[in-house]
Amino acid sequence: MIARLKRCWRAVAAAAMLMPLSGIAAAEAPYPTRNVTLVLPFAAGSGTDTTTRLISKELGVALGVGMVIDNRAGANGSIAANYVARSAADGYTLFVTTNTTHSANPYLLKIMNYDPIKDFTPIARTGDLPFMLVIHPDIPANSVAELIALAKKEPGKYSYASGSSSASVSGATFARLAGIDLLHVPYKSSPPALTDVIAGRISMMFIDVPTGLPHVNAKTLKPLAVTTKRKSALLPDLPTMDDTVKGFDITSWQGYLGPANMPKDVVARLNAEIRKIVERPDIKSQLAERGMEAFSGTPEEFDAFLKEQLVLWERLIADAGIEKQ
Structure with a gap:
């Protein structure tokens, strides 16, 4: 009986010694161990x-x-x-x-x-x-120059949406460099802003290519230019904003x-x-x-x-x- 108890105590002691070692091993497990x-x-x-x-x-x-x-x-x-x-x-x-x-x-x-x-x-x-300037298809402009001419003819009529800082700064930069009066309508994010441009409630917006391209391909938005000084490899036929509005370069x-x-x-x-x-x-x-x-x-x-x-x-x-x- 005594011998059996000694064997039990030895087993418990051995397990106790292993517990901190297993804890250390778990703590040192290589990253990552979970989502x-x-x-x-x-x-x-x-x-x-x-x-x-x-x-x-x-x-x-x-x-x-x-x-x-x-x-x-x-x-x-x-x-x-x-x-x-x-x-x-x-x-x-x-x-x-x-x-x-x-x-x-x-x-x-x-x-x-x-x-x-x-x-x-x-x-x-x-x-x-890269971002691009898109407008509602019903707006009678097929280039940045034509859009500027329309905005100058009717100051304050046209608006731009923004769902990010890039879009907001791009719109303000466009208005300043082109010398036109545009109404800024900010949104929480790009998707709802884009929805209102497609619906015709807002005239235009600067949108990132990934978000805007499906709508351009579906003809629900009309693209006019990319915001970078160099052309986009994905949209090689689209001119740059700098082609018309010198000094425009936002990425x-x-x-x-x-x-x-x-x-x-x-x-x-x-x-x-x-x-x-x-x-x-x-x-x-x-x-x-x-x-x-x-x-x-x-x-x-x-x-x-x-x-x-x-x-x-x-x-x-x-x-x-x-x-x-």
């Missing part, structure tokens, strides 16, 4: 949402976990940005965003509850999303960030996987079909780019005469 949430500052159906879903599917396969898309539209993307900035910096809550939250908002919003540099960890830039970028102070090994793993995905010819092709010019780089390059873009967008917004709201 990763990608927070987006725009609604489902936006250009950022469309391209992110393609990349995230491949990223989930590479990481061996599920990817959860969390669309948190509103307040020029600052609701989503603030949420990520206050999240745990463990790599399980990431931010897929654009120049709206990290280049333009500091110069558009009077109240901002996050710092675009200090509150985030750059992970990887994934490419650029929207896209990238992955996390909360500040993320572990370096987690950032390195995410950056490596995202870059491999973005550089794949099949993914590049599919992103191009969605209007995105895909490319990437190191976290350090993305960090430097973010700081450069803050300077650029401060000038764009100041030149456009937009005051903080």
Whole structure:
């Protein structure tokens, strides 16, 4: 009986010794061990949402976990940005965003509850999303020059919608450089803004190519020009805004960030996987079909780019005469 009790005690003691070891092993399990949430500052159906879903599917396969898309539209993307900035910096809550939250908002919003540099960890830039100017098909203009002529003939008659900072700044820049009076109608996100342009309630808008292209192909919107100085490979026949309105050159970028102070090994793993995905010819092709010019780089390059873009967008917004709201 005594011998049996001794054997039991030895078994209990051995199990007790193994428990902390198993806990350590679990704590040191390689990232990731559970689903990763990608927070987006725009609604489902936006250009950022469309391209992110393609990349995230491949990223989930590479990481061996599920990817959860969390669309948190509103307040020029600052609701989503603030949420990520206050999240745990463990790599399980990431931010897929654009120049709206990290280049333009500091110069558009009077109240901002996050710092675009200090509150985030750059992970990887994934490419650029060019915008285009689209109008309702009933408007009797087939070029930017003809649209400007109509607006000058009837000041205040024509309006432009915006569902992002890029769209808002593009519209204001167009009005200023062309010397025309346009009514600005802001929306929470691009899809509802686009709906009202298609319905004829709003005259025009600057929309990212991924979101606007299906409607252009369906002839429910008329495209006039792309916002970049160089032509879009996807829309080679479409002129640039700069062809008519000299000095017009606005591009929207896209990238992955996390909360500040993320572990370096987690950032390195995410950056490596995202870059491999973005550089794949099949993914590049599919992103191009969605209007995105895909490319990437190191976290350090993305960090430097973010700081450069803050300077650029401060000038764009100041030149456009937009005051903080």
